[in-house]
Amino acid sequence: MKKIFSRPESLRDVPTHYCPGCGHGIAHRLLAQAVDDLGIREKVIGVAPVGCAVVAYDYWNFDCCEAAHGRALAVATAIKRVRPENIVFTYQGDGDLAAIGTNETIHTANRGENLTVIFINNAIYGMTGGQMAPTTLLGQKTATSPRGRNADSEGYPLKISELLAQLPAVKYIERVSLHSPQEVLKAQRAIKQAFQNQIENKGFSLVEILSPCPTYWGMSPDQAVEWVKETMSKEFPLGRIK
Amino acid sequence: MAKIIINREKCKGCLLCVSFCPKSLIVADKDLNRRGLNPAKTKDSSGCTGCSMCAIICPECCIEVYK
Numbered sequence: 001m002k003k004i005f006s007r008p009e010s011l012r013d014v015p016t017h018y019c020p021g022c023g024h025g026i027a028h029r030l031l032a033q034a035v036d037d038l039g040i041r042e043k044v045i046g047v048a049p050v051g052c053a054v055v056a057y058d059y060w061n062f063d064c065c066e067a068a069h070g071r072a073l074a075v076a077t078a079i080k081r082v083r084p085e086n087i088v089f090t091y092q093g094d095g096d097l098a099a100i101g102t103n104e105t106i107h108t109a110n111r112g113e114n115l116t117v118i119f120i121n122n123a124i125y126g127m128t129g130g131q132m133a134p135t136t137l138l139g140q141k142t143a144t145s146p147r148g149r150n151a152d153s154e155g156y157p158l159k160i161s162e163l164l165a166q167l168p169a170v171k172y173i174e175r176v177s178l179h180s181p182q183e184v185l186k187a188q189r190a191i192k193q194a195f196q197n198q199i200e201n202k203g204f205s206l207v208e209i210l211s212p213c214p215t216y217w218g219m220s221p222d223q224a225v226e227w228v229k230e231t232m233s234k235e236f237p238l239g240r241i242k
Numbered sequence: 243m244a245k246i247i248i249n250r251e252k253c254k255g256c257l258l259c260v261s262f263c264p265k266s267l268i269v270a271d272k273d274l275n276r277r278g279l280n281p282a283k284t285k286d287s288s289g290c291t292g293c294s295m296c297a298i299i300c301p302e303c304c305i306e307v308y309k
Contacts, residue, residue, distance in 0.1 A: 001245070005297040005307035018301065020279070021256035025301030181262055181298040214256075221256040 008032040010041050012061050021221025023178040023211025024052060027120055028059050030184070031091065034192040035062060038199065044087045045079055047072045051093035052126040070101025073108040076115050087198055089116040094135040095125045098160045102134075105160065109204050112169025116194045117206040119160070122213040123232060130216030134158035137235050142216070157235055161208045165242040172197050172205040173241040178212065179228040183238075210236055244292030244309040246284060252304035253281035259296035259305060265289045268296060 007013060010032035018024045035044050041062050048056045050069035057064030067075040072090040080088040090097075097105050097119050108115065124142055125131040132142040132149060135157050139148040149157075161173050172194060176187035187209055194205035210232050212224035219227060248259075248268075253275065259282050260268045267290055271283040284290075292309035 001243070001308040003306060004292060004309045005294045005305070007303050011303060015252055016302065020254035020301075021258060022301055025303065026299070029303050178299075181295040184298050221258050222261050225258065225261075 008036045010035045010061050012059055014059065016059055017055065018052065019213075019215040021212060021214040021224060022052070022126075023122065023209070023213070024056075024120065026178050026184055027091075027118065027187075027209055027211060028053075028056065030188045030191050031089075031118060032060060033188060034195050037192060038195055040087050040195070040199070043085070044089065045083070047076045047079070047088070047090040049090070049092040049096040050127075051096050053091055053093060053120065054127065056091055070096050070099070071104055072096065072101065073104045073113075073115070073117070077108055077111075077113050080113060080115055084114075087116070087195065089118060089195070089198075091118045091120070093120045093126070094122065094133045095127075098134045098158050102160070106164070106167075109164045109170050109206070110167050112171070112203045114198055114201055114203055115205070116198045117204070118191065118194075119206055119208045120211045121208055121236065122211045123157070124213050124216045126213050126216055130213075135160075135236075137232065141218075159236065161206065161236075161241050164206060169204060170206070170242060171203040173208070174206075175208040175210070175236060175238050175241060177210040177228055177233055177238055179210070179225040179233070208236070210238070244290045244307065245287045246290060246292075246296060247306045247308070248282050248284065249304040249306075250275050250281040250283065251277070252302050253279070254302055255279040255281050256301060257282055258299045258301070262295045262299050264293060264295060265291070
């Protein structure tokens with residue numbers, strides 16, 4: 001009998017600190033798999049965010065750097081400009097990329113930096129205790145919106161991928177989800193494509209991944225993936241955006 | 243002929259593999275692991291086709307598939 005599925009070489013064999021059913025573990029594996037498949041483990045440099053994935057560098061078996069909250073793309077820009085031979089990516093959550101780091105995100109994309117961005121959207125702030133994020137859905141209850149998000153006072157869910165797709169320098173944007181094995185495989189293809197674009201010097205590529213957060217959504221892991229499928233992917237439609 | 247091996251000490255018991263196994267061959271173990279969680283275990287591996295759905299959805303990467 002041959003082993004047909006096991007841990008990628010770029011993913012360290014250590015337990016993660018993520019809650020049961022969290023999508024970060026799947027996203028980490030997909031990214032490690034893409035790095036292995038493209039044979040770029042010696043060349044890749046990751047930039048970790050602030051958020052639940054703040055210690056992602058402990059889980060990947062390649063070079064990483066930590067950025068201040070929201071500034072991952074500024075740090076990644078510097079690394080890529082100084083070392084253009086390396087493959088540089090950022091791994092950011094919605095609180096990092098779409099809230100405190102919106103400025104860096106928009107300007108890096110507008111400059112068309114040759115970077116790969118993995119954007120984990122779970123519609124909530126996980127690390128700090130489940131507060132409302134810019135991507136929180138209307139009516140969604142969080143620690144800071146106990147009656148549900150209200151468009152009159154808190155605005156609408158921020159669709160950062162659609163916003164960035166307007167910019168001429170942006171080359172590739174795709175939204176994928178982790179709510180079933182089939183969707184996970186599509187996410188794997190999108191992440192690989194985003195790295196391939198950087199290898200071919202095509203420019204700014206972003207993959208938005210809709211990821212379950214069972215703990216702060218107050219659901220079981222089962223219910224959380226169902227909620228991504230039935231509710232979240234209606235507000236954030238899946239597929240190639242640019 | 244295929245089989246899966248679940249690392250019961252790494253498993254956090256989210257049981258997404260149980261929901262997505264097309265043959266319903268995985269269940270929650272009644273015995274706790276060292277973390278104090280009920281890990282997933284194979285009920286009966288004779289019907290396993292090695293489709294890898296369980297391993298693909300596993301957030302802890304603790305399932306190995308053999309075929």
